[in-house]
Amino acid sequence: MELLKVEDLTFTYPRQKKDIDEAAPALEHVSFEIQEGEFIVVCGESGCGKTTLLKLLKRELAPFGEKSGKIWFRGVEQNSLTDREAACEIGYVLQNPENQTVTDKVWHELAFGLENMGVPTPVIRRRVAEMACFFGIDDWFRKKTTELSGGQKQLLNLASIMAMQPKLLILDEPTSQLDPIAASDFINTLVKINKDLGLTILMTEHRLEEVFPVADRVFVMDKGKILLMEPPREAGRDLKQINANHKMLLGLPSALRIYHGLDAPEAECPLTVRDGRNFLEENYENRICRLERKKTESEGTKKDRPIAMRMKDICFRYEKDLPDVLESVALTVYEGEIISLLGGNGAGKTTLLNVVSGANKPYRGKLEIFGKRIQKYSGKELYAGKLASLPQNPQTVFIKMTVREDYQEIQKVMGYSQEEMEQKISEIADLLGISHLLSRHPYDLSGGEQQKAALGKVLLLQPRLLLLDEPTKGIDAWSKHQLQLLLKDLKRQGIAILMVTHDVEFAAGVSDRCGLFFDHEITSLDTPEEFFCNNNYYTTAANRISRQRYENAVTCEEVIELCRQNRKIKSGDRSQQRNGQGEAHEETE
Structure with missing residues (x-):
């Protein structure tokens, strides 16, 4: 039975222009049907229209702009759905779990939606208990939501939606902020829900390794249109036949x-x-x-190379009575080196970067940046041409109405002339492929576009030590490839890069050394070959x-x-090879 039908859907954001006269649609003549019980994966480059499409399917989240075409849910046009049907029967899980958590306790979060819909208390209690058992939440049922890891928060969001008993579950890159093990567990949970409950699932994802094979159909989007709608094996094969150089080929499973x-x-x-x-x-x-x-x-030997950052015996905790997040951490980063730190959500990787950047102050230990104790730096001295940090949430980087205005703020820090500033903005925008985004409001960009725009602002500071917290979050495979080339180029210029990431494939391709953060410290640090070939889960x-x-x-x-x-040499080829070797032997004699 047909659950969802989209017919000739076109959508254009306000002020989104290709040129002076022509509007550039985010979606253009999109049509498809989804049957009950299907598992659909939508993939494509950052900015191709995936998130826009999903938000338009959830009436309450639909962005403001010019829309044409029709959407039917269970045979009823979207605008004719009752408020209860629209809210309860179409569930939506956002990319960032922080943006969807609204209460202070886990049990209250599970009950929140049901309470708002006026469901009787005995029914609420029964559904909450059922969801807690199904999702394995019983061990942290009474915890505060602020105490949960990223994976737990995303699982809680999913359980809260499932308590409403939706007919369609929409997820927008739900694993983008999860470590490899938590991401795998989350995908397995979705597969179980789909198979056991028959729930229809529609999700976008850049990390296709595990979700691509389990889908019933894959929608490949390209510039606001659907390029392919096929089962995964056919889609994987046909994409190269359609375009041998298509950027999405880099994002397919290994x-x-x-x-x-x-x-x-x-x-x-x-x-x-x-x-x-x-x-x-x-x-x-x-x-x-x-x-x-x-x-x-x-x-090889590093003794003759300058040290960019050295920490020894670093200890840090957020409050005096809380346990240490960092415990006797030691790390040395050399100039012209890329180090990647991997580990579970909540292990302390981001805290470590914040200590290096000066945002968090350790209560014990020694930290030097370019041979100088971090306490000795004053004012803007550390951040002008020395150290820069890309935070996990790129939105925190932006303070102005357009990306260009945000970039121009760097002029005050670096002391550039107006002409120099414009030239550097142009160079960075071309390098990252975001020239067309400079006049856009940063919050109107997709997650991947925000990530690239935030990186551009950080690079304008011309740092010699670059800290990156999840730099590939939300960006497509082609952009990851371009970022990899960029980081390697920065490394050749002698810039040191310390990166925290859940993306093991990216870390394997770009790093000089990789480390696993566990139990409040860096437990191992080795070359990608040694690190990944000896791991079962934290490997590619x-x-x-x-x-x-x-x-x-x-x-x-x-x-x-x-x-x-x-x-492999086939039997006929082997015979031919032997004959060839015999003739060569005779000629030699």
Whole structure:
């Protein structure tokens, strides 16, 4: 039975112009139908219209602008739905769990929506108890919402929506702020809800590794239009046939990326880690099982390299009576080096960055920035041309009405002339591909666009030590690739980068050293090869796919390279190869 129908939907934000005369729609002639019980994944580049589409489906969240076309829910036009139907039967989980939590206690959050709908108290108590048991919330049922980790908050938001018993569940990048284990658990919960309860799910996601294979259909969006609406295996195969250089190819699951990188159309298109392992076993040998890498300067001796930041025995807690968040942490970052710190939500990674930036003051330990104790810096001295930090929430960076006005604020800090400032703004905008966003209000941008715009403002400070807190949050795979190239270029200029991330693929591709933050300290710090090849969960999908055949492949590109060196020789080719070797032997004699 048809649950949702969208017909010729077009939407344009106010003042969003392609040029002087023509409006640029965020969505353009979008049409589709969703059947009851389907699991739909919507993917595409940042700014392609995914979030706009989802918000238009939830009447209460629909953005202001010019809209045409029609939306039907269960055969009723959207505007004709009653307030109760619109609020209860269409559930919506936001990207940032902080923006959706409205009460102080977990149990009250679960009951909040039901209380607002006037549901009788005995029914509320029963539904709240059921949801707490189903989602495993009983252990933290009485906790304050402020005490929860990011993964727990997102799970609580989902449980609160499910207590309303919706017919359609919409989720906007729900795992973007979760660590790999919490993200995997969250996706598994969605699959269970879909299979066990038959709930229809529509979600957008950039991290497609786990959610892409479980979808019934995948919608690939491109510049406000739907490019593909197919089952995942067909969508993964057909996307390259439509456009061999499409930017979304970089965002597909690792098994698909390896498949496309090796140009093996005769083989079945793999989706999962298991499919990828079978694909390698059937088509590639493992005569050469290690990839020879050139040793980088970061892996060699560092004694002669300048130190950008050094901390020793750092301890920090938020209140005197609370336990330590950081406990005797030691870390040295060298100039021209990229270090990535991974770990669970709430482990203390962001707190560590705040200590380095001077936002949090440790009660014990020594911290030096470029050989000088952080307490010795005064005024703007530390932040003008030395240290800059990109926070986890990019909206906190913006204080003006447009991105350009925000960038111009840097002129006061750096002392640029008006001409210099305009030139640097133009260079940064071109570098990040955000020139078309300079005249937009920062809060009107998508999550990925906000992230890139915030990074641009940070880079205008020309730091020698750059702190990045979840820099890939909400951005598409192509933008991640461009960011990776940018960070490597900054590294070549001698800039030191300390990054906190949940994105293991990004960390593997860009880092010189990776560390795991656990139990209030950095428990290990090693090269990406050593770090990821010895982990089971904090590792890349490419490594999981290849580790039974190849020893040290971490990224998709490395797996592809080893496969090319190990291409299976068919029986006819073997005979031809032997004959060729015999002829060569005779010629030599």
